[in-house]
Amino acid sequence: MMSRMQRFMLLIAVLFLLVKKWAYCQTEVPCGQLSVDRTVLRVGSNITATCYFCVDNASTSVSWEYGHNRIPADMYFQNSSSVSTVSLVNLNLTSKDGQVLTCKSESGESYSITIITGYPPEKPTDLHCLSRDLVKMNCGWNTGSDSNLEIFYEVCTGLSLNSCSSPTENTTEMDFVLFSPLNVKITSRNGLGEASEKFLLSEKDI
Numbered sequence: 791m792m793s794r795m796q797r798f799m800l801l802i803a804v805l806f807l808l809v810k811k812w813a814y815c816q817t818e819v820p821c822g823q824l825s826v827d828r829t830v831l832r833v834g835s836n837i838t839a840t841c842y843f844c845v846d847n848a849s850t851s852v853s854w855e856y857g858h859n860r861i862p863a864d865m866y867f868q869n870s871s872s873v874s875t876v877s878l879v880n881l882n883l884t885s886k887d888g889q890v891l892t893c894k895s896e897s898g899e900s901y902s903i904t905i906i907t908g909y910p911p912e913k914p915t916d917l918h919c920l921s922r923d924l925v926k927m928n929c930g931w932n933t934g935s936d937s938n939l940e941i942f943y944e945v946c947t948g949l950s951l952n953s954c955s956s957p958t959e960n961t962t963e964m965d966f967v968l969f970s971p972l973n974v975k976i977t978s979r980n981g982l983g984e985a986s987e988k989f990l991l992s993e994k995d996i
Contacts, residue, residue, distance in 0.1 A: 821872065824893055824901040830939065830981035833907045836879045841893035841901055843872045855892045856905075881907050886938055908938030911978035913985040914960070919996045921966050927996060930961040931976055939980040946975045967991055 821844035826837060841852070852874045854861040866876035874893060888906035912934030921927035933941065945962050946954040951973055955962060964972070977986040 822899070822901065824891070824903045826891075826903060826905070829888075829903060829905055831881060831905065831907050832982055833881065833883050833909060833938075835881050835907070836877065837881065837905065838875060838877045839891055839893075839903070840869070840873060840875045843874070843893075843895050843897075843899050845895065845897040845899060846871045851896055853894050855890075855894070857889045881905070883907055883938060906939065906981070908980070908982060909935070910983040911937050911941055911980050911985045913987045914976040914978055915987065917974060917976065917989045917991065919964065919967075919991065921996055924966050924968075927964055927966050928961065929964055929974075929991075933960050933978060937980055937982070939982065942979045944977040944979070946977075947972055949973060951975045964991075967993055967996060 821842045824839060824841050826839045828837070831837060841854075843852075852866075852868065854866050854874070854876045856878060861876060861878075865878070866874055868874050876891075876893070878891075884905065884907045886906075888904040890902050891905050892900060892902040894900045914931045914933060916932040917929060918931070919927040919929040943957050943960060943962075944954055945957060945964075946952065947964060964974075972991040974989040974991050975986060976989070977984055
């Protein structure tokens, strides 16, 4: 029979192996993916993407494409037989649906990701409202230049700006302003940031 010390040493050895295996699993990068830091970027940005193949490509070649164009070989390199990295600089404006970045190997593996470029939103301007019944008013504002990205809006009203809504377009309905001015804060957000502007709306603005 094992002594108490032997059992203790065996337990320590098992724990060591389990911890070692856990640490390996935490650092191991899964194959079969194309990885980038961000998929939404400002026009003119640079990007580095890494492709992790599942098949060893030591004896085969790897290629990259951006949109429908093949990327020159001097813009990417093989980190190892199963890992390839590409760097793209000064990205142009893509369509609103984005541009597809693809890595391929002669062994048949192919992985893609969609990159979208655009601009941060501009501050909302020119808040204007119209009321037909002196109860509710329909308001709209100017969003500025097209950012090429989906924009989300938040409209907050009230003395503390604590009554908020999230219209899907640059229009919304508010309570009619009567006797006292209405504080309004409009925020535009997209994948590159946000911009806000405050307005003081009175009867003469309607």
